[in-house]
Amino acid sequence: MKAAQDAPTPPASAFGGPARVLFYVQHLLGIGHIARASRIAAALMQSGFVVTVVTGGAPVDGFPGAGIDHVALPAVKAGDAGFKGLFQLDGTPADEAFKAARRDLLLSTFERLQPDVLITEAFPFGRRQMLFELVPLMEAATARRPRPLIVASLRDILQERPKPERDRETLDFVNRFYDQILVHGDPAFVRLQETYPLAAEVADKVRYTGLVAPPKPEPSPERYEVVVSAGGGAVGRELIEAALEAARIRQRAGPWALITGPNLPQADFDRIRAAAPDGVEVFRFRRDFASLLASATLSVSQAGYNTAGDILQAGCGAVLIPFTTGGETEQGERAERLERLGLARVLKQEALSPERLAITIGEALALPRQSTASLDLDGARHTARLLADSLRQRA
Structure with a gap:
């Protein structure tokens, strides 16, 4: 895709x-979902929409972003990396009364805002845990007159489902409630039908926006040979610890930065920082992460959607260790596709060790940098244009 021009002022x-947008996003484990939704919300605001983001996960510093109207539902998190069970942040199970309070707040927010566009992040292709509040929301939206434009917001690669009936259930929700499916990816990289087997039955509703990546960053004055990051940090401890030992093994040409993520337990963070050798700096979070990558030689990370976008915009080399615990397939698929394009080296999670990581880092550092110009990275701005055009067509 070619980069879009600035999106026009949206219709009234x-x-x-x-025009008003209600954007529902529920993150249960990492911060990728809220980060991507925040970038899209910012682009919608810059295009003239009035945006309210409704979140239901643990607070994340800096998201949904300055100036964005935000309604926080009582927070829930996943019970484990397999996303089994819903729990309050103190570990208490989310019982029926707790769920009812969330549902009622969500519905009252919808009635108060009267949005022209209702966006659900991931649902109905994910977030089945939230059916207790999302089905009532969809029913309220479809019953309202005038009816809002109802849109699903999806990352480019979906989690493989072991039960085919779940794919059929998703299709039923799309046919019952949704006007559009916005796939935040470049169809030249991956198409929806490659990870959702019933995509042909909803092809008329699918729109590709391009990858929702940050603006191309200015390189940071802080220069690191290698920047190691673990996303939100909830499931990245193994990667950070392996990188710490890999740094000891390698003869480093420059300093390394290890970014653990805000969700790593404090005791683990303190232990890792105390064990860091000379030339290795440990941070919990860096707001200038994209700029650090732009001045780095190599990124070492998992293969989440947002991290991949940061790497592609920065143009640095990459070693990817995709998260595959609990049968997760999405990151592995993305990592393999990037490796086939010559944009990354992949080390599988089950093969991760300090020695193997040190070798893979050495191999990646020896590779020439590859251009990413062929991939569309302007998905947030394309999303704003697509929604503005859709509302005009309806009017």
């Missing part, structure tokens, strides 16, 4: 003033 709301 059916209730007067600029």
